[in-house]
Amino acid sequence: MxxxxxxxxxxxxxxxxxxxxxxxxxxxxxxxxxxxxxxxxxxxxxxxxxxxxxxxxxxxxxxxxxxxxxxxxxxxxxxxxxxxxxxxxxxxxxxxxxxxxxxxxxxxxxxxxxxxxxxxxxxxSGGDLAMKAYGAQKYRRLQTLKARFDPENLFRLNQNITPGI
CATH class of the missing domain: 3.40.462.20 (Vanillyl-alcohol Oxidase; Chain A, domain 3)
Incomplete structure (x- = not known):
């Protein structure tokens, strides 16, 4: 075209x-x-x-x-x-x-x-969009930070990163 x-x-x-x-x-x-x-x-x-x-x-x-x-x-x-x-x-x-x-x-x-x-x-939203956006390795690192600084998942109204261990 x-x-x-x-x-x-x-x-x-x-x-x-x-x-x-x-x-x-x-x-x-x-x-x-x-x-x-x-x-x-x-x-x-x-x-x-x-x-x-x-x-x-x-x-x-x-x-x-x-x-x-x-x-x-x-x-x-x-x-x-x-x-x-x-x-x-x-x-x-x-x-x-x-x-x-x-x-x-x-x-x-x-x-x-x-x-x-x-x-x-x-x-x-939902599903694994955030994980796909960041990639698995970065997403796991972000989960570790989220568990440290926002373990109650207060900041969740976005492409959420669930708190990890």
Whole structure:
């Protein structure tokens, strides 16, 4: 698919959504930005359910790559790009279509992505999402810290790390 085939690129909304706006976000890391990933993004945006829906790519690299992958909880130090799928809508009647589009697009891009992701861009919750975001080794280290500093799991309304031993 050629970019010239797009009728228009939606005007992106600002990161601070207005009160009442509805959105879903899912992201992942690319080692490189290949033709298949670009085609999948272009195909997805052409079928976006609302004008505010977006797929965007952030360039990474640089100094973040100077730190060893296992030195901190942050994952993706070897990644060169980070993608985010974000349908944004205002009306509850669009919930089903927007969530389905976001999840379908994210699944298509995840299939081409590196392991791990930025935990704050995971709108779905539960299961092992946090463990998948950090990776098993980092997750176990974070569980040890959580057991030490938050054994009662007070700070749990996020992509929760359950306290470990």
């Amino acid at each position: 050629r970019p010239g085939g797009l009728r228009r690129i939606p005007e992106p909304r600002r990161r601070i959504c207005p009160l009442g706006a509805r959105y879903y976000a899912k992201g992942g890391y690319f080692a490189s930005l290949g033709a298949e990933a670009i085609d999948r993004m272009l195909t997805a945006i052409q079928s976006a359910p609302t004008p505010g829906s977006e797929v965007y790519v952030l360039q990474l690299g640089g100094a973040v790559c100077d730190v060893a992958e296992d030195a901190t909880a942050y994952t993706g130090r070897a990644a060169q790009y980070y993608w985010i799928v974000q349908p944004i809508w205002d009306d509850a009647k669009d919930d089903t279509a927007c969530l389905a589009w976001g999840r379908k697009t994210a699944a298509a891009l995840t299939a081409l992505s590196m392991e791990g992701n930025y935990v704050n861009e995971q709108a779905d």
